[in-house]
Amino acid sequence: MDIIDLHCDVLEKLTRLEAVDFQNDNRLHANLNYLQAGKVKVQVFAIFIHPNVPQKEKFLEAARQIEAFHTKVLSKSEMVHITDWRQLDELKEGEIGAVLSLEGCDCIGEDIGKLQHLIDAGVKIVGLTWNEENTVAYGTSEAPSKGLKPFAHEVIQLLNQHDILLDVAHLNEQGFYEVLPLAKHIIASHCNARSICDHPRNLTDEQIKALVQNGGRIHVVFYPPFIEPAKETTTINELLKHIQHLTSLVGVESIGFGSDFDGMDPLAIEKLSNASEYQNLINALLNTYSIEEVQMMASKGFRNYVMGIGKREK
Numbered sequence: 001m002d003i004i005d006l007h008c009d010v011l012e013k014l015t016r017l018e019a020v021d022f023q024n025d026n027r028l029h030a031n032l033n034y035l036q037a038g039k040v041k042v043q044v045f046a047i048f049i050h051p052n053v054p055q056k057e058k059f060l061e062a063a064r065q066i067e068a069f070h071t072k073v074l075s076k077s078e079m080v081h082i083t084d085w086r087q088l089d090e091l092k093e094g095e096i097g098a099v100l101s102l103e104g105c106d107c108i109g110e111d112i113g114k115l116q117h118l119i120d121a122g123v124k125i126v127g128l129t130w131n132e133e134n135t136v137a138y139g140t141s142e143a144p145s146k147g148l149k150p151f152a153h154e155v156i157q158l159l160n161q162h163d164i165l166l167d168v169a170h171l172n173e174q175g176f177y178e179v180l181p182l183a184k185h186i187i188a189s190h191c192n193a194r195s196i197c198d199h200p201r202n203l204t205d206e207q208i209k210a211l212v213q214n215g216g217r218i219h220v221v222f223y224p225p226f227i228e229p230a231k232e233t234t235t236i237n238e239l240l241k242h243i244q245h246l247t248s249l250v251g252v253e254s255i256g257f258g259s260d261f262d263g264m265d266p267l268a269i270e271k272l273s274n275a276s277e278y279q280n281l282i283n284a285l286l287n288t289y290s291i292e293e294v295q296m297m298a299s300k301g302f303r304n305y306v307m308g309i310g311k312r313e314k
């Protein structure tokens, strides 16, 4: 069954590891061979800049990751750069769609022009923060009560203008609630349910319901500490507890996957440790859900969501 995955950190590794080949390097958990084996039809590639990178070098680092996206990912004939969501319906047999996202606005500083450059380069999904504070907002490692900064309004306006999805993964609680009425398109690209695993990176039931009521979606993440408290390894069954809770809360239409492959090693779910094992999750879901329901979570829900983009106003 085809998969749409909303989060991986391949680009960061492509710029950091020596002599890395996107085709089959097994240091990459979402390399091309693995994506093909796992039937991943669309993969979102995050631009993630480690907080240790000095501020004045962050935008250059973003540019390096976009360069790696072109020279190492899109250079493979199977990979198709998705710059318009309508391309999702035009992918041919054997082709894999590749989408750029930005995991945190740190690299733009207070320069809205830099965000415009990233949108021009094809970024379709933008998170305001990673875990820490930046010029826009506060991340999940900061106090939950701190709200958006004034610059956030300029950022959200630009995202709305270009129909960019605003990603609330990593955003703190107050920021989350302030974003809901402002952003045209909202998703949580890689988050689980806090009522099942109490971690600040997971969303409360109240947040999940508010997200979906505002037209948004939640995509579950495979990072073990967000599945079971303080676990370095876990099982597909434990992930299913989150999915079952979410489906009972908001329905299969609003749920998807955002693995976080290449953002969590050496931690991993057993039998779901890289993209090649994706169908193990699908098979486990088929024990509980109908094929139509699993398809909805695997790809169709997100596909339907982005095809409705022109109809959402704010």
Ligand SMILES: [Zn+2]
Binding pocket: 103, 169, 170, 190, 263
């Ligand atoms: Zn992340």
